[in-house]
Amino acid sequence: MKLKQLTRHVWAGCAYWPVPVMVWIVEGRNGLTLVDGGLPSMWNPMHEALHTTFRGRSLNRILLTHGHGDHVGMLYALTEHLQLPITAHEFEIPFLSGEKSYTTLRPGSVNKDIQPGDLFTIFFGKLRRPIEKFTANMEESLQSGALVARLKPKLTACAHFGVVKDASIQYINLV
Structure with a gap:
C-alpha cells in the first residue's frame, strides 16, 4: 500500500x-x-x-x-x-x-432497521452504483448519494476503486 x-x-x-x-x-x-x-x-x-x-x-x-x-x-x-x-x-x-450481522439486512430478513453498504464505487474513472452483493438496499443507498449532488465536491473518494472528479455531475446518471 x-x-x-x-x-x-x-x-x-x-x-x-x-x-x-x-x-x-x-x-x-x-x-x-x-x-x-x-x-x-x-x-x-x-x-x-x-x-x-x-x-x-x-x-x-x-x-x-x-x-x-x-x-x-x-x-x-x-x-x-x-x-x-x-x-x-x-x-x-x-x-x-x-x-x-449485515446479512440480516437482506430483503425478506426480519431486521431491516439499518441499511449499510458502500455508497459508490468507481470503475475506469466513472462513478458507479454500489456493489449489489454488499448493498442491503440499493434504492436507499442511491438516495443517500444525493448529498454528493448537493455538495458538489471537486473530488469524491470511494471505498473501492479510487477517486473521481465531479461526482455530482455523474451522480445524475446513477438514479
Missing part, C-alpha cells in the same frame, strides 16, 4: 483484495484521522507511513464509515500499538460489536 496525497490535507492508501480497498488519512488542527480500517495487510505499510510520511504528526483518531470486514481489518493490529478513539455512527455499533 502506497499513500497518495490527494489534497493539501488528505492522503489515500489502497490495497487489492480482490478489488481495490481504500483508506484515507486526513490532517486537521488536532492531528491525523484515519478514515476506515481497511484490510489487515494494510497495517505494516500504514505503520511505516505514520513514521515516514507523517513524521512528527500523531494519529489521534479512527473514523469508521461502517463495519464491513474490508473497512475494519487493520484495527486489531493498529489498536495493539496505539491507544486511539474509534468513532462510528451509532447505528453501526451492533454490527461492529457482533450483536448483529
Whole structure:
C-alpha cells in the first residue's frame, strides 16, 4: 500500500483484495484521522507511513464509515500499538460489536432497521452504483448519494476503486 496525497490535507492508501480497498488519512488542527480500517495487510505499510510520511504528526483518531470486514481489518493490529478513539455512527455499533450481522439486512430478513453498504464505487474513472452483493438496499443507498449532488465536491473518494472528479455531475446518471 502506497499513500497518495490527494489534497493539501488528505492522503489515500489502497490495497487489492480482490478489488481495490481504500483508506484515507486526513490532517486537521488536532492531528491525523484515519478514515476506515481497511484490510489487515494494510497495517505494516500504514505503520511505516505514520513514521515516514507523517513524521512528527500523531494519529489521534479512527473514523469508521461502517463495519464491513474490508473497512475494519487493520484495527486489531493498529489498536495493539496505539491507544486511539474509534468513532462510528451509532447505528453501526451492533454490527461492529457482533450483536448483529449485515446479512440480516437482506430483503425478506426480519431486521431491516439499518441499511449499510458502500455508497459508490468507481470503475475506469466513472462513478458507479454500489456493489449489489454488499448493498442491503440499493434504492436507499442511491438516495443517500444525493448529498454528493448537493455538495458538489471537486473530488469524491470511494471505498473501492479510487477517486473521481465531479461526482455530482455523474451522480445524475446513477438514479
